[in-house]
Amino acid sequence: MTASVLYDDGNHKCIAFTDLVPGEAIRSNQFLIVDAGDSMLLDPGGNLTYNDLLAEVASFAPPSLTRYVFASHEDPDIIASANGWLLISDAKIVIAQEWARFLPHFCLKGMTEGRVLPVPARGMNLELGNCELKIVPAHFLHAVGNFQVYDPVRRILFSGDLGAALIDETKVGPMVVDFDHHLRSGHSGLFHRRYMTNNKVCRFWANMARTLEIDCIAPQHGGFLTERSMVNRFIDWVEGLECGTDLVSEADFVIP
Numbered sequence: 458m459t460a461s462v463l464y465d466d467g468n469h470k471c472i473a474f475t476d477l478v479p480g481e482a483i484r485s486n487q488f489l490i491v492d493a494g495d496s497m498l499l500d501p502g503g504n505l506t507y508n509d510l511l512a513e514v515a516s517f518a519p520p521s522l523t524r525y526v527f528a529s530h531e532d533p534d535i536i537a538s539a540n541g542w543l544l545i546s547d548a549k550i551v552i553a554q555e556w557a558r559f560l561p562h563f564c565l566k567g568m569t570e571g572r573v574l575p576v577p578a579r580g581m582n583l584e585l586g587n588c589e590l591k592i593v594p595a596h597f598l599h600a601v602g603n604f605q606v607y608d609p610v611r612r613i614l615f616s617g618d619l620g621a622a623l624i625d626e627t628k629v630g631p632m633v634v635d636f637d638h639h640l641r642s643g644h645s646g647l648f649h650r651r652y653m654t655n656n657k658v659c660r661f662w663a664n665m666a667r668t669l670e671i672d673c674i675a676p677q678h679g680g681f682l683t684e685r686s687m688v689n690r691f692i693d694w695v696e697g698l699e700c701g702t703d704l705v706s707e708a709d710f711v712i713p
């Protein structure tokens with residue numbers, strides 16, 4: 458059993474699946490939010506995780522009744538299993554409008570017709586059961602059209618690749634136990650410096666994140682930030698982060 462119940466008040470549930478990726482593939486987390494029987498999967502991944510995730514999800518909500526499949530962006534570890542989820546349910550895939558017409562390339566012909574909910578650049582509110590989730594912008598962190606999900610019930614920000622650490626943390630469970638190590642280990646710092654686009658968008662995101670009440674940041678790779686103090690330090694760290702185009706130079710554009 459790989460599921461971690463992050464929250465369950467009998468009506469609203471947040472579930473994390475942290476151990477479904479085998480072998481050489483980059484480890485990743487998948488998430489499920491359930492409210493009043495309505496369910497949304499977040500960043501379910503590709504074919505590698507599809508069968509096991511399907512079985513795990515069934516313990517918490519009927520997969521065939523999944524209402525939304527949220528994709529923070531278009532990467533294979535995010536949404537390459539789109540075809541499978543569309544096949545077994547009536548779910549709509551929620552993805553940035555920039556990626557809506559790229560998604561059919563993961564699917565059989567016609568599978569995505571009427572099944573994609575493109576998110577406008579400003580983000581949107583999304584009703585699930587009796588709650589309203591916020592789909593908030595995280596553009597260029599790291600993809601062109603990139604969103605995160607804020608759950609106001611448990612005050613979790615499902616942050617996609619922002620906050621990710623590319624490390625096998627199964628030995629310490631899904632929670633970050635040493636925040637300084639998490640940032641300085643290189644597993645998180647190096648990842649952010651290469652994959653995030655630049656400091657300009659980091660600062661915009663930090664300003665926005667401070668207006669949300671966040672008790673936990675749950676990224677798509679690695680451990681979670683589970684205390685308000687860690688969350689605040691992470692936001693401060695992102696605000697000052699130099700990354701992506703801040704760090705490239707002419708030396709990176711030399712013909713080999």
Ligand SMILES: [Fe+2]
Nearest residue numbers: 530532599618
């Ligand atoms: Fe990604």
Ligand SMILES: [Fe+2]
Nearest residue numbers: 532534618677
């Ligand atoms: Fe990722």
